[in-house]
Amino acid sequence: MSETIWLIPLIPLLSSVTLMLFGSRLKVSQIGILGVASVGIAALLTLLLAVEFMQNQQVIQLSLWTWMEVAGFAPGISFYFDGLTLVMMSVITGVGFLIHLFSTEFMEKDPSYARYFAYLNMFVAAMLVLVMADNLLLLYLGWEGVGVCSYLLVGFWYQHNANGHAARKAFIVTRIGDTAMALGLLLLFTQLGTLDIQTMVGEANRTWQVGATIPTIACLLLVCGAVGKSAQLPLHTWLPDAMAGPTPVSALIHAATMVTAGVYLIARTHGLFLLAPTAMTAVAIIGITTSLMAAFTALMQTDIKRILAYSTISQIGYMFLALGVGAWSAGIFHLMTHAFFKALLFLGSGAIIHCLHHEHNIFKMGGLRTRMPVTFWSFMIGSAALAALPMTSGFFSKDQILLQAYQLPDIGPGLWMAGLLGALLTAIYSFRLVFVVFFGKANTEPDKDTGWRMAVPLSVLCLLAMIGGWFMIPVSEVFPASDGSHPAHWVEYVSISVPIVGVLIAYLIFYSGRLNIDGLVSSTLGRRLGQFWLSGWGIDWFYDRLFVKPYYGLANVLKSEPIDAIYGLIVAINQTFNHWLSVAQSGRMRWYLASMVAGLILVITVAANLSVGVL
Amino acid sequence: MDGLNIPLNHILLVSSLLFSIGMLGLMIRRNIIFILMSLEVMLNAAALAFVAAGAHWGQPDGQIVFMLILTVAAAEVAVGLGLVLQVQKRFKTLDMDHANRMQG
C-alpha cells in the first residue's frame, strides 16, 4: 500500500483531466460517476492506508522523482505520510467524497456539469498533494493549486460579474499571503539549504536557538501564508465573498479543507514554530482576534452562507488559537470536527438554497422544520456541534483548545476568556440561524425535500458531527506531548456552560421572543454597531480605500505610459530642430549666402584660434 | 620695371577689403546682375592677393593663378549671364528673392 500512495492524488487528477478533455462528449450520468468514483476510490485507498497505519504506525516516505536540481536545491516530487497526513487525507477524501456525491444532485441541472466535476476533482488532487507533500515547495504547489481551483469554483458561474469579482478577490488576497509564504520558503532554503520539512526542522533545531530572529521571521512569513489561505485577520475578507460559488464548493473548499490548509501548514512545521515563541503568540492572537471579530460579524448577517462563512473564519480562529498556544493536536482535532459539522451545515444550507430557488436571505425562509426534515436535523446537529454543545464533536475539540489556552502563562486566562466570549457568540448566531430558518412561519415554499444523493451525505455527516468527538486522531507521534496537567475544574464547568447559555439567549430572542432586543438594536449605538458588524467591521471598506482604489488609480494614471512621454519628448526635441532648420531653409539665396559667410567666420575663428583673442 | 617696397600686408589689406566689400554686395543685392558683379569683385580680390603673394616670393606662380582665375571668372560669367537671360525669361524678374520656389 505504501508504494501506491501516489495513486491517491493521481486518480482524481486523471479524472479531472479526462473530464476537461472529453467532458463535453460524456453523458451527465457518466460525468457524475467518474467524478464521484475517482474521489471514492481515493477515499477507499485512504481507508486502506489508514488501516495499515493503525496497525504498524509506520511513517511512509515516498519519492517519485526529483522535481528539479539546481545548485543544491533539489526538491522532489515526494510524499510524506504520518498521522497528521492521515487525518488530513481522511478528511479530504472522506468529506470530499460525500460532497461530490451531494453535488451530483445539486449540480445536475447545470450545463457545465463536467467542468464542475473537473474543477472539483482537480481540487481534491491539489489538496491531497498539499497535505502529502514532503517538502515545502511541493506543498506550495498544492497550496497554489487549491487556490486556483478555489478561484475557478468560486467563479464557476462566470456569467455574473460579481462571481468573477469574488473569485479574483479570493485568489489575489490569498496570493498576498502566498507570496509572503514564498519569501519564507526562500529564507528557509537560503538559511537551511533544504525545503524538506523533516530535514529542515531537524536542521533548524541544530542551527537556531529558541527565539532567534531568523526562525521568527521565517515563521511569521509562513504565518502570512496560513493567514491568507485560512482567512484570518487581516486577510480574511475574501472568504465571505467566496460564497458566490456553488454551495458544495463552499462546503468542501471554504469550510472543510482548503481554508484549514493554513492550520495544517503551521502544524506541519510546528518544529520551526517551537523555535519562534513570538510567532506562536502572534498566531494565537491572530486566531482569537479573528475568532471574535468573525463571531460578531456572523451575528448580524442575513445571508445564510455568509453566516456560515464568518463562522468558518471564527472557527479557524480557534484552530489558530490552538496552534498558538501549542495545543497542536487539539487544533488538528478541531480542524477535523469542524470539517464534519461545517460541511454538514454548508450542505444543509445548500439543500435549502437548492430547494428554495437560490434564496439566501434567512429572513425570507422560516418554518422549514417540517417541510425539510432531513435538512432540519442536519442543521440541528451541525449547529449543536458548532456551538460546542456537550457531547457533540465540536464540544470535545473546542473544549480542549480553551483548556489548553487557559494554561498558557501570562496571557492564557485572557485568551481563555476571549475564547469563551467567542463560544457564547457562536452559540447565539448558530442557533439564531436555526430558529429563524426552521421555526416560525414559512415565507417561501420549498419544491421538495432533498433526494437521496443529497440526503445520504447529510446523514453521514450528521453521524460524524455527532460522534466525531470520540475519534482518536493518531497524531501523538507527530506532535510533542502536552504536559497533561489540567486546569481547575471550575474552568472546565464554565467552558461547558457558556455555549448552553448562548443557545438559551438565542432561544429567548429568536424563538420565543421573550427577550426583546429591538430597542437595543434600534438605538443609535446599536444601529451603528450593527451596521459596523454587518459590514465585517468595515475592513473591506477600509481595504478598498487603502489598497484597491489606489491601485486602480495608479494603473489608470500609468496607463498612458509616462515613460513613453520621455521618448515623446525626445521626438519633440528632434521635431523642433527639424522645424527650426526647415524654416532656415527658406529658399532665399541671400540668406544662404549669409549662412555661408557666418560659417566661414566661425570656421576661421576656430581654426585660427581667434576666439582666444576675442575672449 | 622693378617692383617697389610696398608691404605685403598692405596689399593683402586692400584685397581683404575688396573681398569683404564683394561679399557684402553679394549678400545685400537681389538683382542677379549685381550679384554676379559682386562675385567678380571677390574673385578679383583673391586674384590680387595671389599676385601680391607671388610678388612677395618673387615667383611667377601667383600670376599664373591669376590668369587661371581670369579663365574661371570668364567661364562662370559666361554661364552665369546665360542663366540670367533664362531667369529673365522664365521668372520675368531678376530679383533673386523671387527665385525661392524650393524651400523647407
Next chain:
Amino acid sequence: MVMINLIVILLVGGLLAILSERISDTMPRKVAMAVVLVDVLYLLICLSGMPDIIHLQAPVANDPSSWLMHFKADWIPAFGISIELALDGISLLMVLLTLVLGAIAISASWTDIVARKGFFEANLLWSLAGVLGVFMSLDLMLFFLFWEVMLIPMYFMIAIWGHENRGYAAMKFFIFTQASGLLMLMSILALVAVNHGATGVWTFSYFDLLNTQMAEQTAHWIMLGFFIAFVVKLPGFPFHTWLPDAHTQAPTAGSVILAGILLKTGAYGLIRFAVPLFPEAALNFSYPAMWLGAAGVVYGAVLAFGQTDFKRLIAYSSVSHMGFVLLGIYAWNELALQGAVMQMVAHGFSTAALFMIAGSLQERLHTRDMREMSGLWQQMPRMGAVAMFFIVASLGLPGLGNFVAEFLVLLGLFQVNVLITVIAASGLITGAAYSLLLMQRSFHGKVNKKWADYGLSDFGPREMSTMAVMMIALILLGVYPQPVLDVAQPVLQSLLDLTTIPTLAVAEATP
C-alpha cells in the same frame, strides 16, 4: 556546417515560400511549415548523432571541441572577422525554442493573413533564420549582423500585415532596436579596439575577447553599450515602451515571434556577452540592473492591469516577466541563472499562446478591446479553457514552467539581495491581478449580446493541437524541468567560472 545549413534552409525556404504563391494561394504556409519542420528534424537528427546530450560537458572557452558544435571560417580577415558559429546547451535550448515557436507561429497565422502570403511566410522564415544566427554566433560581428538583420523581416511583418496603427509601431520598434544596436556596435568596436591596442591583433572572436584587459572605466562604458542594447530588446524598464506598440500592432505570428523569441535574444545576449565579457563591470552594475529588473516586474504588472487592449495587456505582462529574467541574470548565481533560462523558455510558450489566443479573438471579433468582450466562454469554451490554462501559467502556478522559473530566480536573488527579492515577489501578486482581470474581461462575465449571433467558432483541431504542444511543454517544464536545467547547467557553470561575481555579490549582500 550543420548550423549554417540550419540557417540556409530557412533562408531558402523563404524564397520558396514566395515562389510557391504562384502555385496556389495556400501553398506558402504549407511550404513554410514544411521548411521549419525540416529544420527541426534536421537538427534533431544531427543531435542524435551526438553522444550524450543530457550529460553535456561544460564548454571550455578556448577549446571549441568541448562545444556541442563549432564552425569557423574566415569572413573579413582584414579585421579578424570570421563566421564563427557554435552551439552549447543554452544556444541549443534557444534554437529549439525558436524552431518550435516558429512552427507555432506559422500555425498561428494559418488563416489570418489574407494578402501577400508568400512574402509574409518568407519574412517569418527569414526572421527565424536571423534569430538562429543570433543564438549561434560567437563572432561579435556576425552576432551583430544577425542581431540587426533579423529585425528587418520583423519590421516588414509589422509594417505590412500589422493592425490599424502599424506604421507607428513598426517605426518605433525599429528605431528603438536599431538605435540601441548602434550603441552595441560602438561597444563591440570599442572592445575590439581595446583588444587590438593590447594585443595588436584584430579579432571579433568571442573567445579571444573574453579575457581582454581594460581599465575599469572603459569596461564600464563598453559594458553599458551592450547592456542597453540587450535591455532594449529584453525589454527592460525603462526601455520597454516600444514593446506594447509593436506587440499590439503586429500580426499574430509576429507577436508570437516577437514575444516568444525575439525578446529572448536580449536575455541571451546578456548571459552570453554582457556579463562574461566584462565581469567586474557587470558586477559593479548588478545592483542598478537588478533594480531595473524589479522596476520592470512591478511597472509592467501595474500597467498591464490598466490596459483595455487584450494584446497590450499581454505585452505589458511580458515586460513584467522579462524583468524576472533581468533579475535572474544579474543575480548571477546558478539558481537565478537557471531561473532566467527557464523563464526564457517558459515565457516563450505561455506568451506565445496568449498572443495566439489574442490573434484568434481579433480574427473572430475584429477587435482587441476587452471592453467589448465578455462572456466569450459561453460560445468558445475550448478557447476559454486554453486561455485559462495559459493565464494561470503566466501568473506562475506551480506545476507549470513559469513557476519554476520565477521561483528559481527569486531563490537565487534572495541570496543576493532581500529587498529586491521582496519587490520582485510582489510581482506575483500584481501578476495575478492583471492575469485574472484579463480572463474576467474577455471570457468570463456577462455574455455580450453583440457576439451572440456572430457565429463565433471555437478552436478547431489545428489550433487545439498547436495549443496542446505548448500546454504539454509548459506542464513538462513545470513538473520535470530537469532536462532543460541539465542542458543549461554546464554552460552556466562555465560562465560562472569565467566570472567571479557570485561569491563577491553574496559577500556584499550578506550583512
Next chain:
Amino acid sequence: MLEIGFFYIAATVALVATVMAMTRANAIHALIYLIVSLLAVAVIFFLIGAPFAAALEIVIYAGAIMVLFVFVIMMLNLGEKGDKQERQWLQPSIWAGPAILSAVLLLELLIVISQTAGPVSVTAVSAKEVGLALFGPYVLAVEIASMLLLAGLVGSFHLGRRYLERDNLEKQGDQ
C-alpha cells in the same frame, strides 16, 4: 616714394570704386565703377611688379568680361523701373546684418593678415618668366583651362541659344 604714393592712391580708388559699384542702383553705373576698380587694381599689379597681370587685368577683365555684362544689361534693357526697385531694396534693414557679417569677416582677415610681414619682392616677375612657367610645369593647367572655357562656351551657348530661339518663336507667335 612717389610710387608708393601711387599704390595708396590706386588702392583708394579701387576701394571707393568698388563700394560705389556695390551700392549703385543703375547697373551701367555700377559696371563702370567696377571697371574703374579693375583698372585701379591693374595699377596695383603694375606697381608690385606684375606687368603681365596688369595687362591681362585690363584687357580681359575690364575689357572682355565686363563687356559681357554690358551686353547682357543691354539685352535685358534694364530701365528706370529697375533702378527704382534697386533703390527700394537697398534699405538699411537689408544690409545691416550682412554688413556686420562682412565687418566681422574683415576684422578676422585683418588680424590674420597682420601676421604677415615684409615687402613684396623688389624684382618684377616678367611676362617671360610667367610664360615659361605656364608652358613648363603648368602646361596641363593651360589644357584644362581650355576645357574649362569650352564648358563655359557650351553652357552659355545652350542657355543663350534657347533664350534667342524662344524669343524668336514668341515673336513669330505674335505675328
Next chain:
Amino acid sequence: MNATMFSALAPILILSLTAIVLMIQASIKRDESVAWIITAVGFVLTLWGAIYARDYAQSVTILLQVDHWSLFFTSLIMIASLVTLVLSRDTFSPEGERKEEYYLLLVLSVLGAVVLIQSSHMVSLLLGMELMGVALYAMIAFPERGQLPLEGAIKYLVLSACASAMLLYGFALIYAATSELSYAGIGAKGAQAYGENPMLIMAGSAMVLAGIGFKLSVAPFHMWTPDVYEGAPTPVTGFLATVSKGAVFVALSRFYIDGALYQYNSLNTALVFLAIASMLVGNWLALRQENIKRLLAYSSIAHFGYLLVVLIALTYLDTGLVSQSITFYLAAYMVTTLAAFTVVSTVAGEDTAKQDISAFEGLFWHRPLEASALTVAMLSLAGIPLTAGFMAKFFVITVGIQSGLWGLLAALVIGSAVAIYYYLRVIFAMSKSTESTGESASHLEKLLALVLIAAILVLGSWPQPFIAYAGLL
C-alpha cells in the same frame, strides 16, 4: 612630359578626346543617340584607361598625382558617370530636345572630376573643381522648361562661385605664408612655418575648408543642397551627389593628408564642429522631408559629416586605415546613392509631384525590383548590416574609436538614430497597399538596378576582396 606620363594620363586624355569627338560629331550631324554611344564608349574606355594607367603611376608635372588611389576613384566615378549616362538617356522632355550638348557637358564635368581626384596642386584643384562646376551649372539648367532647374542652377552657380572665391582667397593666404601651391609643398613648408606663421596657414586652410565644405555640402555650408538636388534633373542630381561630391572629397583628403593639415589642432577642432553640425543638421532636416530628392540631399549632408570623422582621425592615426576607410565609405556611398537615384529617376522622373514620398506608396507591389533597390539603398544609407552602408559606418566607427573621438561618435549615433526614421518612412511608404499601377522601366535601367543592389549587398556582406583591394591602393 614623356610617354609614360601620357600613359598615366590615359583617363584624362581619353575623356578629352571624347569631348572633342563629340564636338566634331555635332558639327557633322547632330544625332542624340550617336552622341550617347560616343559618350558611353568614351566612358568605358576611360574606365579601361584608369586600369591601364595603374602600371604607370607617377606624378605628372606638379599638377597631377596619378597613383592607385586616384585611379581607383577615377574608376569609381567613371562607373557613376556611366550610371548617370544610362539614366540620362530617357530623361528630359520627350519633345525632341537636343541633348548633344548635355553629353558634352557631362564629359567635361567628368573630366573635371578626374582632374580633381588626381590633383596634387592648388591649380589643378581649382581647375578641376571649376571645370566640373561650370559644366554642372549648365547641366542643372539644361531642361528648357520650368523654373526649378533654373533656380537650382542659379543658386548653385552663385553660391559655388562664392565658395570658390573663399577657397581661392584661402589658398592665397596659404601661398602668402608658404610660397607653395602644391599640397606636398604646403605640407613641408607648413611644418616649418608652423612656429612662425601658423595663423595665416590655419586661416587660409579654414577658408579652403569652407570652399570645399560647400561642395561637400557640409553644414553650415549646406543650404544650397536640397534646392539644387530638387531643381536639377534627377540624373544630374545623382551625378552631383556621387561624382561631384566624391571627387571633391578625394581632393580634400589629398589636400588634408599631403598638406599635413591634420597637424593643426585648431583646424581639426573646426573640422569637428563641421562634422558634428553636418551629422545633426542633415539628419534633423531630413526628418520630415516629403520630397525624396530633398531627403537624399539632407541625407548626403549627414553622410559627409560621418565621413569627416575619418579625416579628423588623421591626427591620431596613420593614413593606412584612414585612406582605406575613405575608399570604402565613398565607394559604398556612391553605389548606394546611385541605386537610390536610379530608382528615383525611373520611378519619379522629373515630375515634382511624383518625387513625394507618398507617390512611392505601393511601389513594392507593382514595381518590386525598383522598390527592392530603393529599400536596399535606404537600408544601406541607414547603415543596416549586410549592406555596403553598414560596412562603411563600421569603418568610420572603428576609426573614430581608435582615435577616441567620442563626441563625434555620440553625434554619429544620435544622427544615425534619427536617420533610421526617415529612411524607414520611405520603405514604409513603399510597402503600403495601393491600387495604382506604374509604367515600367527600361531593361537597361532594370539591369542597372539589379547590378547596384548586388553591388551594395556584396560590398556589405563580403567586403573582404574589396578591403584587400583598397588596402593595396
